[in-house]
Every structure is written in C-alpha cells, then in structure tokens.
Amino acid sequence: MLKGEQTWVFQSKPSIISSATVGGPFEAAGAIADDFDILHDDIWIGEDSFEKAEKKMLEQSFQTTLSKVNLTSKDVQFLISGDLMNQIISSSFTARTLGIPFLGIFGACSSSMESLALAAQLVDSNAANYVLAGASSHNVAVEKQFRYPTEYGAQKPPTAQWTVTGAGSALVGKNGTGPKITCATIGKVVDMGISDPYNMGAAMAPAAVDTIEKHFKDLNIDPSYYDLIATGDLGRVGHQIAADLLSQHGLNIPKEIFTDCGLLIYKKDQPVMAGGSGCGCTATVTYGHLFNRMQRGELKRILVIATGALLSPLSYQQKESIPSIAHAVAFEM
Amino acid sequence: MLKGEQTWVFQSKPSIISSATVGGPFEAAGAIADDFDILHDDIWIGEDSFEKAEKKMLEQSFQTTLSKVNLTSKDVQFLISGDLMNQIISSSFTARTLGIPFLGIFGACSSSMESLALAAQLVDSNAANYVLAGASSHNVAVEKQFRYPTEYGAQKPPTAQWTVTGAGSALVGKNGTGPKITCATIGKVVDMGISDPYNMGAAMAPAAVDTIEKHFKDLNIDPSYYDLIATGDLGRVGHQIAADLLSQHGLNIPKEIFTDCGLLIYKKDQPVMAGGSGCGCTATVTYGHLFNRMQRGELKRILVIATGALLSPLSYQQKESIPSIAHAVAFEM
Numbered sequence: 001m002l003k004g005e006q007t008w009v010f011q012s013k014p015s016i017i018s019s020a021t022v023g024g025p026f027e028a029a030g031a032i033a034d035d036f037d038i039l040h041d042d043i044w045i046g047e048d049s050f051e052k053a054e055k056k057m058l059e060q061s062f063q064t065t066l067s068k069v070n071l072t073s074k075d076v077q078f079l080i081s082g083d084l085m086n087q088i089i090s091s092s093f094t095a096r097t098l099g100i101p102f103l104g105i106f107g108a109c110s111s112s113m114e115s116l117a118l119a120a121q122l123v124d125s126n127a128a129n130y131v132l133a134g135a136s137s138h139n140v141a142v143e144k145q146f147r148y149p150t151e152y153g154a155q156k157p158p159t160a161q162w163t164v165t166g167a168g169s170a171l172v173g174k175n176g177t178g179p180k181i182t183c184a185t186i187g188k189v190v191d192m193g194i195s196d197p198y199n200m201g202a203a204m205a206p207a208a209v210d211t212i213e214k215h216f217k218d219l220n221i222d223p224s225y226y227d228l229i230a231t232g233d234l235g236r237v238g239h240q241i242a243a244d245l246l247s248q249h250g251l252n253i254p255k256e257i258f259t260d261c262g263l264l265i266y267k268k269d270q271p272v273m274a275g276g277s278g279c280g281c282t283a284t285v286t287y288g289h290l291f292n293r294m295q296r297g298e299l300k301r302i303l304v305i306a307t308g309a310l311l312s313p314l315s316y317q318q319k320e321s322i323p324s325i326a327h328a329v330a331f332e333m
Numbered sequence: 334m335l336k337g338e339q340t341w342v343f344q345s346k347p348s349i350i351s352s353a354t355v356g357g358p359f360e361a362a363g364a365i366a367d368d369f370d371i372l373h374d375d376i377w378i379g380e381d382s383f384e385k386a387e388k389k390m391l392e393q394s395f396q397t398t399l400s401k402v403n404l405t406s407k408d409v410q411f412l413i414s415g416d417l418m419n420q421i422i423s424s425s426f427t428a429r430t431l432g433i434p435f436l437g438i439f440g441a442c443s444s445s446m447e448s449l450a451l452a453a454q455l456v457d458s459n460a461a462n463y464v465l466a467g468a469s470s471h472n473v474a475v476e477k478q479f480r481y482p483t484e485y486g487a488q489k490p491p492t493a494q495w496t497v498t499g500a501g502s503a504l505v506g507k508n509g510t511g512p513k514i515t516c517a518t519i520g521k522v523v524d525m526g527i528s529d530p531y532n533m534g535a536a537m538a539p540a541a542v543d544t545i546e547k548h549f550k551d552l553n554i555d556p557s558y559y560d561l562i563a564t565g566d567l568g569r570v571g572h573q574i575a576a577d578l579l580s581q582h583g584l585n586i587p588k589e590i591f592t593d594c595g596l597l598i599y600k601k602d603q604p605v606m607a608g609g610s611g612c613g614c615t616a617t618v619t620y621g622h623l624f625n626r627m628q629r630g631e632l633k634r635i636l637v638i639a640t641g642a643l644l645s646p647l648s649y650q651q652k653e654s655i656p657s658i659a660h661a662v663a664f665e666m
Contacts, residue, residue: 001459002410006434008460049651077335078519085645086419088439092643096522096656101339103447103519104439104643104658106421114436118451125458126334127341186411186436189429310425310437312418318382323429325437 004218007185008117010124015176016331017130018071020064021288022057023280024165026139030266035288036166037064043140043165051085054138054167057280058083058094061167062132069171073098076171077128080104080118082111083136083279084163086145090136100132109204109233110187110308111135112168112283113327117184119172120329134169137278146197146313159199161235161262162272168283179294179302179331185218187211187326189310195321197311201238201262201274204307207324208234209245211305215328216251223253227299230290232282232306232326233262235275261285261304282306294333301332337551340518341450343457348509349664350463351404353397354621355390356613357498359472363599368621369499370397376473376498384418387471387500390613391416391427394500395465402504406431409504410461413437413451415444416469416612417496419478423469433465442537442566443520443641444468445501445616446660450517452505453662467502470611479530479646492532494568494595495605501616512627512635512664518551520544522643524656530642530649534571534595534607537640540657541567542578544638548661549584556586560632563623565615565639565659566595568608594618594637615639627666634665 003009020037023030028039038060045053058081066072079100081091088104095102107114112135119131140150142163148154172181190207208231216222223229234242239260246253261282262275286304293299305328311320336342353370356363361372371393378386391414399405412433414424421437428435440447445468452464473483475496481487505514523540541564549555556562567575572593579586594615595608619637626632638661644653 002461006410051647051651077339082439084420086647087417087441087643087645089643089645089648092522092656092658093648093653095658096524096643099521101519101521102658103451106415106437106439108420118436121458121460122454125454125460127454127458128335186434188432188434189425191429310420310422310429312420312422314384314419315422315426318384320426323425325425325428325435 006214007183007218008121009183010120010181012124012174013180013182014120014123014172014174015180016178017171017173017176018065018069019170019287019291020061021168021284022061022166023284027166032265032289035292050138050141054090054136054141055093057167058090058134058136059097061169062098062134065169065171073100076100076130076132078103078122079132080115081134082106082115084108084142107325108308108310109277109279110306110325110327111279113304113306113329116170116329117327120181120184123172123174130171130173132169132171135279135283136167137163137280139163139165142278156273157198158273159237160273161200161275161277163278164265164276164280166280166284168287170287179291179333182330182332185211185215185328189323189325191321191323193321197316200277200309201235202241203322204309204324205234205238205241205245207326208242208305208307211326211328213249213251226301226303227257228302229253229258230304231260233277234260234307235262237274239263264289303328303330339547340516340551341454342516343453343514345457345507346513346515347453347456347505347507348513349511350504350506350509351398351402352503352620352624353394354501354617355394355499356617360499365598365622368625383471383474387423387469387474388426390500391423391467391469392430394502395431395467398502398504406433409433409463409465411436411455412465413448414467415439415448417441417475440658441641441643442610442612443639443658443660444612446637446639446662449503449662450660453514453517456505456507463504463506465502465504468612468616469500470496470613472496472498475611489606490531491606492570493606494533494608494610496611497598497609497613499613499617501620503620512624512666515663515665518544518548518661520659522656522658524654526654528654530644533642534568535574536655537642537657538567538571538574538578540659541575541638541640544659544661546582546584559634559636560590561635562586562591563637564593566610567593567640568595568610570607572596597622636661636663
C-alpha cells in the first residue's frame with residue numbers, strides 16, 4: 001500500500017524466509033568474513049572467465065538460500081535479480097540455471113534493495129507465495145568493464161571504492177522466523193553534476209539523502225525509530241557527505257546508529273581506498289552480517305538504503321554527469 | 334493475484350490511461366506510420382550522439398503520454414522503464430529528466446511488457462495510483478553496441494532483424510477509457526542452444542511458446558479467447574518457428590489472429606530482412622497501432638507476448654548460447 005509519496009507499507013509484513021551470501025578472497029580476509037555462507041579463495045571460482053565466476057557466485061547464493069530451508073526452485077514463483085554486467089548477464093544466466101520465472105532489474109548498486117522491495121511487494125499483494133531476490137558483483141569483471149583490466153595496474157585516487165566480489169540473496173515469503181520487511185521507499189534519480197567515476201560516493205550521497213528524507217516524511221517517523229540506518233555503498237567519502245547533508249537539512253542521525261555497508265565489509269588495513277562498493281556490497285552485508293545481528297537480537301529495527309550510480313562507460317565518455325538513485329527497505333524482528 | 338504458476342490476474346483491471354509512441358525515419362516510412370504520435374526525419378533527432386537521440390525519444394514518449402491527459406510528472410508515483418543500452422542509460426537518464434521515483438528493469442526486447450506487467454501489478458495492489466511504463470531502442474545505437482557501427486557497412490544474413498528506432502510508453506491507472514489490463518504471465522528463461530545473434534527470432538521463439546502455453550494453462554482458456562495474439566519481435570523466421578512449435582504441442586492458433594510486432598511495423602518492400610526488433614518494436618506497435626485498433630473497436634481482447642534475447646556481446650564472445658525470455662500481457666476493451 002502506498003503511503004505518502006513514494007513508500008510502500010507492507011500490511012502483511014513479508015518475512016525473510018532464508019538468505020545466503022557468497023564472497024571472494026578479499027571478502028574472506030575482511031571484517032565480516034564469519035557472516036558469509038561460502039567464501040572462495042580463488043578469484044576465478046574455478047571458472048575460465050570472471051563473468052562466469054560472478055554467475056557461479058550468484059547461483060550458489062540462490063541455491064544456498066533455498067537449501068537452508070529445504071526448498072527448491074519449483075517452490076518459488078519469481079526470481080528478481082540485477083547486477084552491473086552489461087545486459088545483466090550474471091542475473092539472466094543464473095535465471096536460466098534456476099528455471100524460475102524471471103524479472104530482471106537494473107539499479108546499479110541499488111539493485112539489491114530494488115529487487116527486495118519488489119519481492120516484498122509481490123508477496124504482500126498475493127502475487128506470489130515465494131520470491132527470490134538477489135544481486136551480485138565481481139571486482140575484476142567490473143574493473144574490466146567500467147575502468148581498466150586490473151592487469152594494467154592503473155592507479156586510483158583515495159576517493160575510489162573497491163568493488164565487492166560477492167553475491168547475496170533472500171527468499172521472501174508470508175511466514176517465517178527471519179526479519180520482517182515492513183516498508184520500502186523507492187528513490188528518484190538525483191544528479192548533482194558530479195562526473196568523476198572515481199568518486200561515486202560523492203555522486204550517490206545526495207540520492208541517499210533524498211530517499212532517507214522521503215522515507216521519514218512519508219512514514220512520519222524520525223531516525224530514533226531505527227536501531228541502525230545503513231547506507232549502501234557510499235564509502236568513507238560519500239557517507240560523510242550524506243551525514244553532513246542530512247544534518248544541514250535538519251535531520252540528525254546519531255553517529256552510533258548511522259553506518260554504511262561499504263565501511264562494514266572490509267578491515268581498516270585492507271587497501272580498499274574509500275571502502276566497498278558494487279551490487280554485492282549491500283547484498284552481502286545486509287543478507288549476511290545485518291540479518292545475523294538481527295537474529296542474535298542485537299538489532300530490532302533497521303533501515304538499509306542501497307545506492308546506485310546509473311552511469312555507463314559510454315555516458316562518461318560522452319561527458320555526462322552521474323545520475324544516482326537510492327532505494328530503502330526497512331526490516332524488523 | 335497469482336493464478337496458476339506464473340500469471341497475475343489483476344482484479345481491478347487497471348486501465349491504460351494514455352499512451353504515446355515516437356519513431357525515426359525508417360518507421361515514418363513503415364506500415365503503421367499513422368499510429369505514431371511523433372515521427373522524426375532525422376536519425377540523430379537533433380542530438381550529437383545516437384544514445385542521446387534514443388533518450389530524447391523516450392523522454393518525448395513519456396511527456397506526450399502525460400500531456401495527452403493533462404497530467405504531469407508530479408501526478409505519477411513510479412516510472413518503470415528498460416532499454417538495450419549498457420546499464421539502461423536511456424531509461425535512467427530519462428528518469429533523471431522526469432524526476433519520478435524510478436524502477437529500472439532489463440528484459441532486453443521483453444522490457445516493454447515486463448515494465449507494463451509490473452506497472453499494472455502496482456496499480457492493482459494499491460501500491461500506486463499512476464505508473465508510467467516504457468521502453469525504447471535506437472537502430473544505430475544498438476548496432477554500434479551489439480554488432481558493428483553501421484558506417485562499416487557489414488552485411489547481414491536474411492535471418493537478421495532490423496532494430497526499431499522508437500520509444501513507446503503507457504500510463505497505467507485505476508480508471509480510464511483505454512484498454513484494460515486483465516492479466517500478465519511472467520516468463521522463464523528458455524535456452525535451446527542457439528548462439529547466432531543474427532538469428533534471434535529462432536533463439537527467442539521457444540521462450541514465446543513456453544510463456545504462451547503457460548498463459549493458457551494458468552487461465553484455463555484457449556486461443557479463441559483472443560481476437561489477436563501478437564508475439565513481440567520474433568520476425569518472419571522466429572514467428573514461423575513459434576507457430577510450428579505451438580502446433581506440435583497441440584496448441585493451434587489460427588493464422589489470421591496470430592501475428593508479430595516485428596512483422597507489423599515495416600512495409601514489405603523495406604530492407605529489414607526478417608523484420609523489426611528492439612525494445613522499441615513491441616512498445617511502439619502495442620502502444621500505438623494495437624491500442625488504436627482497440628479504440629476503434631476492431632479488437633476487443635488481445636494478448637501481447639514480448640520476447641527478449643538476454644545475451645550480451647561479451648556472453649557471445651565467450652561462446653555462450655542465447656538465453657531468451659517472454660512476458661505476456663492481456664488487454665481488453
């Protein structure tokens with residue numbers, strides 16, 4: 001049900017029936033390694049291309065999500081997934097493997113919460129009993145496509161972020177013991193004119209701020225409602241900009257409850273510049289680390305705002321700035 | 334509401350409040366030119382790149398859809414759109430222009446009916462009052478990205494299809510005088526091993542057949558229920574394969590009611606090989622030509638099955654076959 005301008009309130013509070021996360025070697029050495037279900041020490045994941053490696057992670061994530069609750073593809077009505085590869089081949093080819101009716105989406109790194117918001121909406125409106133939502137990214141596949149093959153050894157500025165090698169997925173259904181999805185705020189495209197693809201955090205911060213403000217306004221609540229508010233992958237630079245902008249707009253989120261998935265995933269001594277990014281960042285941090293914290297009773301209500309930079313290498317070459325978007329989903333135990 | 338395995342039946346029968354179509358010079362010389370709202374005689378559409386030309390067409394389509402019924406962006410809750418450009422930049426940049434909360438989708442040429450099915454689902458479940466759905470493609474932008482720049486003059490086999498330069502969009506709401514959206518069948522990814530990107534019709538035909546069969550099974554109806562059944566952009570080769578496959582499976586659709594958007598859009602003497610294709614094909618044919626025929630009382634009930642080839646140039650280079658999908662939406666006056 002629509003509440004306010006752009007927020008869906010889910011009357012039936014669909015549940016996370018199950019979730020799973022898969023990571024690569026850099027994530028295995030990260031700060032929340034224990035929260036991953038599967039960690040690979042081989043960046044190729046046994047495949048002959050990085051794109052196939054990403055697809056394999058996404059397949060494993062969905063398959064693990066189902067096997068944890070003894071369900072199979074046949075029990076699931078729809079699969080909703082997105083990724084950063086051109087024509088979202090990671091998701092489409094995974095949908096071929098799973099054989100579940102498929103809705104492909106693209107919101108760059110906001111794909112995790114876009115797919116989950118739609119999944120919850122479908123379950124809440126009886127358009128499905130079970131929906132799988134997921135997203136993935138692979139560091140080397142993304143670098144090759146958006147920037148340079150990593151073999152070139154191109155240097156990056158400290159504002160750049162490190163694309164997560166990982167896949168995360170969640171099974172949404174009517175009744176379960178996992179976190180409940182209470183509402184979702186669908187974001188507008190916001191573009192403040194930043195055109196530097198090595199500073200995506202700054203480009204995406206205003207979109208996160210716009211969605212956070214709309215979320216609180218639509219629901220007529222304030223940040224104290226949540227135990228944790230996590231932006232997607234703004235990283236160190238973008239997260240600080242978002243905090244500053246929110247504060248300027250009179251919305252002060254206490255520092256101790258305001259964090260970013262791109263800051264949670266890696267250790268401080270890992271060479272990730274401004275932090276993690278990529279569709280796999282919010283997906284693995286939320287579906288692994290944050291849900292585990294909720295299951296342990298450490299967090300009761302959380303809001304996750306996944307951010308996406310909607311550029312392409314070609315739009316950058318044509319001197320366009322970076323349109324950004326953010327979608328928020330709220331969970332409670 | 335879910336009926337059968339993969340079909341949504343929309344209890345409130347959301348209406349097409351308005352729709353609009355934009356085309357290029359080749360479409361202006363085509364068989365259904367009179368059904369376009371805007372036709373450009375300049376393939377650049379006054380822009381300095383083909384990608385910007387595509388974006389401009391999509392913007393014009395959405396803006397015309399709204400202006401026809403004296404509405405503005407502010408009246409619309411969500412915009413759902415997809416296209417063939419990497420990272421769907423045509424849709425994302427259009428969403429920036431319009432400023433409407435945005436759900437980006439990707440289903441290749443099935444994007445038109447994927448976005449419309451989701452739009453109807455949102456309106457039917459009170460998650461929105463008005464939703465805009467659209468899709469676009471630009472012949473030269475697509476050739477450059479997927480195959481060769483047209484300036485190279487590469488030859489094509491007769492099984493190849495001609496990408497439509499066009500954009501089509503529809504505004505979905507609760508009450509209107511346009512066609513009503515009664516149900517939608519979301520397709521599975523089907524891949525019969527065809528890997529020739531110059532024969533997409535053959536690759537996509539089995540996906541169309543799968544979705545058509547599920548549609549009739551889920552609803553327990555037969556082809557005689559419809560006055561017209563139109564596949565998306567299978568073209569001459571793919572449409573014949575689909576008809577043959579359906580017949581082999583015992584589902585005979587009379588020739589006079591079974592057609593294909595890729596066969597309707599161009600004149601017989603235009604050099605389009607096997608017919609039209611691209612996201613703009615089904616979008617413009619459905620939102621222009623077919624809706625006009627419904628408004629004139631020539632058709633009462635129609636089923637449109639948009640097909641999509643979910644390959645990327647990279648998946649082709651890596652010797653993958655072409656996974657395909659089809660989504661069906663049913664309309665009645």
